Amino acid sequence: MGTPFISLLEPTPLPWERALPPSEQPHAASLPRTFLDAMTVRSQVFVQEQNIPQANEFDADDPRCAHWVIYASVNQTVSPAVTDAATGAVLRPRQSETQSVPIGTVRLVPFPHPPHPLRGGVYVDGELVSSSSSPAPEDTTTATANGTTQPTFTPDRPTTFHDGIEPYVKLGRLAVTKEFRGRGIAGQLVRTAVDWMRTHPSYFDPSPAERGFEQLGMEHGGTLPRWNGLLCCHAQEDAVKVWEKCGFQIDPEMGTWMEEGIPHFGMFLRVEVEPEAKGV
Ligand SMILES: CC(C)(COP(=O)(O)OP(=O)(O)OC[C@H]1O[C@@H](n2cnc3c(N)ncnc32)[C@H](O)[C@@H]1OP(=O)(O)O)[C@@H](O)C(=O)NCCC(=O)NCCS
Known part of the structure; x- marks a missing residue:
């Protein structure tokens, strides 16, 4: 495998038909290549x-996410060797070419x-x-300027690492194709996404012009939401060990729950946001 390279797709509208591969x-012609590769x-x-x-693989979050895809240069056979059936002599050698193949992704x-999942909750398609525990805070959405909806800024239940208020970003849909596992690909993807966020800390901070100061202030207890490294x-x-x-780190208060039949754990990472990078 040659040196892998990583491509970033910033948030963009995605005309995706959920039921289709x-x-x-x-x-497909109007979808960014990086997103098609991520979905592949x-x-x-x-x-x-x-x-x-x-x-259930595509969801309403995909258009507002940043996506990374990692590619490997792989030598693939485009036409096999042709041999003489009688003598075994090679009449035409195997022809191959090097192609960039998507091998991993994260968003x-x-x-x-939406509120943190309930301890012991069972989730399907989000x-x-x-559930066996008390109800979560109400999950509400607001309309955005481009006609999609997104969750509203509402207080969440506090956990070990999250006070229920502080804005945080979430990494997910981490996947590496089977034949490329165990070579540090997931680690590269996660570190790339974390580094990008650390160096673009205000990228997702909403501006009052976009959502309206009054609405933002009301949703967030009177202060504007700002990302501070969570x-x-x-x-x-x-995959806990990989993260x-x-x-x-596992957040003990967050507990465990089931998503699509698979047990899940809540985990957090805090990074230092460099003051001079703020406002980039
Ligand atoms: C989980 C997954 C993304 C890991 O990809 P990967 O490229 O093989 O992971 P990496 O090689 O980067 O491993 C990162 C670290 O975790 C360790 N690790 C990887 N898989 C592990 C496992 N199953 N158990 C324990 N440790 C593991 C590696 O040793 C490595 O540690 P190192 O940096 O000290 O060498 C991949 O196995 C996968 O796609 N699985 C199916 C989908 C999935 O479970 N996604 C996660 C959703 S939360």
Whole structure:
């Protein structure tokens, strides 16, 4: 494998048909290549390998996320060698070419978020379908300027690392194709996303001009939300160690819950936001 390179897609409208796989998207021509590649990896890993329904793979967060895709240069056979059946002599050698293949992806979801999952809750396609604990704070959404909806800034339940108020960003949909695992690819992706956020700390801070000062102030207790270095992830049980290697810690108060039939843990990482980088 040659030196992998990483591509970033910043938030953008995505005309995606949820029920269809990446190869059958009717608006493929108007979709950014990076996003098609991210969805190709996500489909291979989450849909084909983990049996998550195709329709649950894309969600309303995707257009407001930043996405990273990592590519490997792979030598692939474009036509096999032709040999003489009688003598075995090679009439035409194998022809190959080097192609960039998407092998991993991660996305970064900006704040605001729906409430933290309930301890012991069971979620399918982002919706709570059963729970043994008390109800979560109400999950409300507001319309954005481009016609999509996003969760409202409302106080959440406090956990070990999150006071329930501070804006945080969430890394998710971390996936590496099977044949490229165990080579530090996930680590590279997570570190790239964390570094980008650390160096663009105000990227997702909403401006009163976009959402209206009164609405933002009301939603957020009178102060404007500002990102101050807090990152979260909802880690699949088997991936906890991978996130720990990237500096995330399990949040004991957040508890565990089921998403798409897989046990999940809440984890947080705090990074130092350089003052001079603020406002970039
Ligand atoms: C989880 C996943 C993304 C890891 O990808 P990867 O490229 O193999 O991970 P890396 O090689 O970067 O591993 C990062 C670190 O975690 C460790 N690690 C990786 N997989 C591990 C495992 N299953 N158990 C324990 N440690 C593991 C590695 O040793 C490495 O540590 P190091 O930096 O000290 O060498 C990949 O296995 C995958 O796509 N799994 C299916 C989808 C999934 O579970 N996604 C996570 C959703 S939260």
